[in-house]
Amino acid sequence: MHKRTLRERLIGSPLETHRLSSEKLDTPRALAALSPDALSSIAYANQEIFLGLITAGAAGLAYAFPISLAIVGLLIILAFSYAQTIHAYPQGGGSYTVASENLGALPGLITGAALLLDYVLTAAVSLTAGVAALTSAFPELGTHRVIISLVMLLLITLLNLRGIRETGTLMAIPVYLFIGMYALVIGAGLLRVIIEGPGGYDVTLASRPALTSVTLGLVLHTFASGCTALTGVEAISNAVSVFKPPESTRAVRALRSLALLMTLLFLGTIGVIQLIAPMPVGDETILSALTHKLFGSGGMYYGVQISTLLILLVAANTSFTGFPRVASILAHDGYLPRQLTILGDRLVFSNGMLLLSSLAAVLIILFHGDTHALIPLFAVGVFLAFTLSQAGMVVHWIKDGGPGWRMKSVINGLGATATGLAFVVIAVSKFLDGAWVIAVLMLLLYGGFRVIHRHYEGIASELTIHGLHHAIKPSPALRLVLPIPGVHRGVIYALRYAHTLTADVTAVYVEIDPAETDKVRRRWAQWGEGVPLAIVPSPYRSLINPFLAYLDELDKDADDGQLATVLLPEFIPGRWWENLLHNQTAWLIKLALLYRRRRFGKVRPIIDFPFHLRH
């Protein structure tokens, strides 16, 4: 029976390539698969708006609703703008594709870098925000939030390495649970306001003095944080092809539904919070405080928190689709290591997933699992990608023309302008908080793309068979050098093998202990099959250097410009630890030859002739 390896237990048996098929989804299930990132953003955006304004007390918190209106305005512009991308790119118009096709390589690569960083941040922020929902309900877990986040990251990684087939159905549950739960929260909040009347923050915070006053800077800063609510909106336009036909129509419909849902949930929660004025205790989130105030500490409260955790986990999961896909496209174009294009055992881009998982883990550890600390790094990349992608669409319409291209380019131009303005606000107001880290990382990534691309292009030009001529004259005869440590059975076998390759064999003995030389010479005369034996003195008892010097001499004398081939007789002991009992000379010679190959750029083939020891 086939014994399952640890690898197979964890991620399942390998799948055959022909099972790579794309399941087509109807609109509700596709919406469920593509919306978690966008919907769940509401959780941390809410939290950021509250944390941003509370320093200015009740007067500050009064700005929450106007700010959220501005963000929703931006959302509506984006929805119109991306609807056009859907129509133009029915195969799926990722921001990298749109930007590089229409704006050129540089903006394309900048967008690619921004996307990669965003996917890592989405995974990290969603996980930590999900854990914050959990620790709001169970504050005693608060000290373990880093570990809890990492364990959840590990689970998501393993699930994705297995290849989650059930994108549509299973994922729909947490999404619709989340929507339902927050509909209840908003409904209950509005009901309470109708019955009891509003009890705004001017009442709740009456006794607490504000730390700062409301300035334009504070409002813009909070707006910038709140813009994280819009992350994930582009997901539908990236994946038009997962919809059942007519794909574009269904996708636009889904995008509209998503925008509507986000508007309702975002404005609804922010509005109810304004009217009811809950106050978080300790590290509790504002949404947890709201739910507490509405429902107390019963099952309903825990239901809301769990649904928040679940949708955030699903949102983190979406990075495991997006990151490896973008990475594989960049790798396919020669900007990232080719290994990222390999489909793993389970038909997913395993290398990309492992890379994403490692980077997200690093972020979680560096930022102590604190969502609020991660947020300043987040929105800047997303909005840069939005802007470049929309700008790319403008160019697309101008170049391609077609019916109504003017109107279309105006709409995308409006999108590019709005997101571009938001990008500037975010970049400036968050620069010192952490956006500079993203600027530095993007520059490094861009530099890395270029270096990698130059390497692959260089290789391609070296490997091309263009300009290669068919061999006319036969290749020169093989010259073979056989270094021997003495005369024993393994050496004789190697010598016999050498004779099947060429008649031009020279044996080389490096003389470390001159007392041994005579014996070696005598035995070689008997067993050497007439092959000449060169004795190389070694005054410093080194084996490698005299041998390499001998090879150099030999090659200098050769008239065909070819380096001689080295035939290395090598022991392979029966048990691994027995290697410790041998000098590993063969390995050292190989290493030295490799190093010299690097230095001289010439080709010296090495033949590894193993002598398998039973002992």
Added chain:
Amino acid sequence: MHKRTLRERLIGSPLETHRLSSEKLDTPRALAALSPDALSSIAYANQEIFLGLITAGAAGLAYAFPISLAIVGLLIILAFSYAQTIHAYPQGGGSYTVASENLGALPGLITGAALLLDYVLTAAVSLTAGVAALTSAFPELGTHRVIISLVMLLLITLLNLRGIRETGTLMAIPVYLFIGMYALVIGAGLLRVIIEGPGGYDVTLASRPALTSVTLGLVLHTFASGCTALTGVEAISNAVSVFKPPESTRAVRALRSLALLMTLLFLGTIGVIQLIAPMPVGDETILSALTHKLFGSGGMYYGVQISTLLILLVAANTSFTGFPRVASILAHDGYLPRQLTILGDRLVFSNGMLLLSSLAAVLIILFHGDTHALIPLFAVGVFLAFTLSQAGMVVHWIKDGGPGWRMKSVINGLGATATGLAFVVIAVSKFLDGAWVIAVLMLLLYGGFRVIHRHYEGIASELTIHGLHHAIKPSPALRLVLPIPGVHRGVIYALRYAHTLTADVTAVYVEIDPAETDKVRRRWAQWGEGVPLAIVPSPYRSLINPFLAYLDELDKDADDGQLATVLLPEFIPGRWWENLLHNQTAWLIKLALLYRRRRFGKVRPIIDFPFHLRH
């Protein structure tokens, strides 16, 4: 100009083999070179006797002088006994040589194991005892004793890896400084007793109740610890050949002087301590307390402490001669890895030195640099080696006869009996304190010797050319398999190289993406020089397994029973990090073939054909 490597800066340039010469020493310098281990033992033996008896208060400490008399009695017997070894083995009669030549392999190996452990312990104990002398003078360094010991160990290791040429002259300074300093201490002590009269421990400890009473167990236990004073006595008999002629006569004279010096210093210090009754403060050593009481805290005090530190460092240094020598003899006999017989760049057994240094460092760290904790492990091995070596001498005289053999065997028999009794006392009284560790380690070492020896013997029998017949019929023609990742310049070069070796070449393409196959097939038809191309399907996208399966099939069909040779075209990028941008397929194939070679025990040669990339 030759740029010096870090290695050369640390341990100097390589030395030529012919500079390996043995300097001959006159008696005083030879004594200085060979006595530090024995002389310095007095420092920790004194300390152990004091710590052993203080628990029984003044009544216990009264036994110090009688115990030291017993130890000196043992010393005199040993001196007579080893004088005979010197005469019998003028080339140097190490305990391993004497025991294995006269008693056989088993006692020889036991002695060898005991010696190796003892050398490691000598290094560790001498260093920590030296640091204890230092921290007695500067108590604020006490918390850093592990680090200080390790730094000193590192310095001694580097000096020894350079190869210390100056054994005779430079080493003589600390030895004679130590003797002079302690002569002053003993003289001053006796003077003080004469002037002021004795002030024994019954006065000093009058107010302190004894923790235990004086029992036979306590006395024997203290005797066992005090026996560490005798470690190093055998050094002269190991190295008779370093004396100028007449070697044996000079060596015996040196041994007598050593015994006399040890007797005077040991009895002198113990006696003065008894009469003056100094009390150590904190972690201070008893010898430091004695010096304090005699000389106060002036320059004289620091001089004595520094001379103690220095001789202990020189003693630790002697392990760096002894351990690598014994290890190289055992390795030469096939009981330890052969690497231990290699003379390094500076004509010393560098590998043995590095091994010793690592093991001593482990001991120092495990025992927190505490001499007292290390002592129970120490004497047991030394006395086992003494006993077996003297017993070997008895057999030597009985076997060889010669004038006066009866008397000689009686003297060595007395030595063997006395050291044997001491061994039993030490082993029993120290067993639970730590001697069991040595018992376990010796068993493990002995087992290791046997396993290694069996391996080397097995190899020798596999490698012997006895029974090998001269090849009559020519070897079968070479069958070559060339796995190709596609058709590019590197592959074509490899193919041309293949044709210099044999006409029987098959190219193999593992089909991971079937969309590529047609292109590969077409280009191979154009460039493949008529070599057949096998297309191997890979439904699970693995490269290695289908290729290995193909090789198995191919070899099954071969009628000559030989495995086909694999020719691996391999990229060598110009810069090391560029390896990260490639799949390392060649390396993975080599690894897989190596693993299968192990499993099937058959020989498959691999030809590494590098294609050097400039990019």
